[in-house]
Amino acid sequence: MAARPGPPVLEFRGVTKAFGELEVLHGIDLEVAEHEAVAVIGASGSGKSTLLRCVDLLEEIDDGDIFLDGEVITDPSVDPVAVRRRLGLVFQAYNLFGHLTVLQNVLLGMVKAHGGDRDEAEPTARALLARLGLGGREDDHPDLLSGGQQQRVALARAFAARPRAMLLDEVTSALDPELVGEVLGAVRDLRDEGVTMLLATHEMSFAREVADRICFLHEGRILEVGPPEQVLEHPRRPETQRFLRRLLEAGRA
Amino acid sequence: MIAPRPPLDAAVVVADRRAERAAARRAKARRGQLIAATSTLVIGGALVALILTSPGWPEVRDTFLSVEVFRESFPDILRAFWLDVRVFLIVEVAVLILGLLVALTRTVDAPALFPLRILAVVYTDLFRGIPTILLVYLIGFGVPALALEGLPTEPVVLGGIALTLSYGAYVSEVYRAGLRSVHRGQRDAALAIGLTERQALRHVILPQAVRRVGPPLLNDFIALQKDVALIAIIGVAGEAFRVAQIQAASDFNYTPLIAAAMLYLAITIPLARLLDRWERGHGGRTR
Incomplete structure (x- = not known):
């Protein structure tokens, strides 16, 4: 591995977030280096989604700081729109724009948020869709597509403007089992290109394969971080062991 | 003893059942249409008769529908x-x-x-x-x-x-x-x-x-x-x-x-x- 070149792409320092009385994140410290993929695992309600939404400034954190390329982004003086334009967030439920075609879904941000010329952006968008196996579906509306196809459109939409980091929030959890593979393939593809990513997932086999490091989140705290083989095969904390055992029993590991 | 049916027969039976069901569906639809038409005629006719035989009808006809x-x-x-x-x-x-x-x-x-x-x-x-x-x-x-x-x-x-x-x-x-x-x-x-x-x-x-x-x-x-x-x-x-x-x-x-x-x-x-x-x-x- 090359020498570390500069600051991590993403860095969390003491990040704390509560919804009313309920503390969802409690003093999170984490770094994601350039070209690195970090998978956050943990039970439902452990705070995985909130963590990603906080990075994209869709939620405001209560304490601590998050840095993007060494700059603090969680300061109230920072323009959230400018930050979001440097990140790509993919949602569990795809959240595609139902009134737009597949192509328009991908183009909207490229043109309206990034000020691209529509005619110049279109070939790029088409190429990206083709690469994700969506060639020929450009003019369809999302409701005509399968869940797996919709999620790949969502990936294309988030990646279209080449963000500094991709944030993937349980991108396969809403899918039928036979459709999971095609979305994972698309993520793997981006990963192989060296895209920096932070992903929340339930798919242990996927986390093992794609992530450089796995981070176990439990009740808003990071209990364990390390390479997949260490966290998944030889978990140190009893909470991690229990979580993995339960997944194994449910046939998800 | 039940002999295995030849496949051709099975096909015929299936085709018959299909035709039977279609015929039953058609009959049911016809019956429904008949009932709807009859009840419309009866109720509509009763209403018209009620209005036409009302004591004030000739006057209403002249003042509203001339x-x-x-x-x-x-x-x-x-x-x-x-x-x-x-x-x-x-x-x-x-x-x-x-x-x-x-x-x-x-x-x-x-x-x-x-x-x-x-x-x-x-x-x-x-x-x-x-x-x-x-x-x-x-x-x-x-x-x-x-x-x-x-x-x-x-x-x-x-x-x-x-x-x-x-x-x-x-x-x-x-x-x-x-x-x-x-x-x-x-x-x-x-x-x-x-x-x-x-x-x-x-x-x-x-x-x-x-x-x-x-x-x-x-x-x-x-x-x-x-x-x-x-x-x-x-x-x-x-x-x-x-x-x-x-x-x-x-x-x-x-x-x-x-x-x-x-x-x-x-x-x-x-x-x-x-x-x-x-x-x-x-x-x-x-x-």
Whole structure:
């Protein structure tokens, strides 16, 4: 591995977030280096989604700081729109724009948020869709597509403007089992290109394969971080062991 | 002992069963149609008989359904109806714009818009709460009474303003319901791709909201189209209902009112069918 070149792409320092009385994140410290993929695992309600939404400034954190390329982004003086334009967030439920075609879904941000010329952006968008196996579906509306196809459109939409980091929030959890593979393939593809990513997932086999490091989140705290083989095969904390055992029993590991 | 059936026989049996079921379905449908036709005839016939045998029928026939009077009055009423149509079209456009502005004001939570938001709430509460007919009276007679320079005094303009204010309040609520029905995830996704709040509203939320409220908006159009007749009460000359009223009063025959009613129906019924078709067409696409 090359020498570390500069600051991590993403860095969390003491990040704390509560919804009313309920503390969802409690003093999170984490770094994601350039070209690195970090998978956050943990039970439902452990705070995985909130963590990603906080990075994209869709939620405001209560304490601590998050840095993007060494700059603090969680300061109230920072323009959230400018930050979001440097990140790509993919949602569990795809959240595609139902009134737009597949192509328009991908183009909207490229043109309206990034000020691209529509005619110049279109070939790029088409190429990206083709690469994700969506060639020929450009003019369809999302409701005509399968869940797996919709999620790949969502990936294309988030990646279209080449963000500094991709944030993937349980991108396969809403899918039928036979459709999971095609979305994972698309993520793997981006990963192989060296895209920096932070992903929340339930798919242990996927986390093992794609992530450089796995981070176990439990009740808003990071209990364990390390390479997949260490966290998944030889978990140190009893909470991690229990979580993995339960997944194994449910046939998800 | 049961011998295994040859495959050809099995095919024949399957084909027979299929034909049998189809025949049964057809018979059931025929029976249904027969029952519907019979009951319509019986009930319809009873109603017609009831009216035709009523003691006052000959008089009603002469005062409401006189062919002669109809032929005489219809051209004038039809000409007058053109004014109704023009008022309807202008008010409708004004209502769509006013309603949208009020709905947006109430939806966007920029601190600078706070006074406007209060105004919008007061406006919808007030103008939805007052009967349209009362509003037409109040504005039609109240505004000229102020005797202020520059304010319109023409009854048709004042009537149009009253209708716009009344229907704008209803339509703003329809828009607002539409805006709120767009899932929050759409806004999140719009922000996530780097749009500003305003761009998210314009390019993502508003288009989906407007699509969804098409049918209820059309429903309000139909109501408005009828209520244009209300401007007759503040003395708008040449309005269809007013003309029919004058004609009816002149010879104590109400047939002109029936003629006017038919003209309103000629607009509202096609609109209602259009609404049905729209709702059916969009039923499947809710996302």
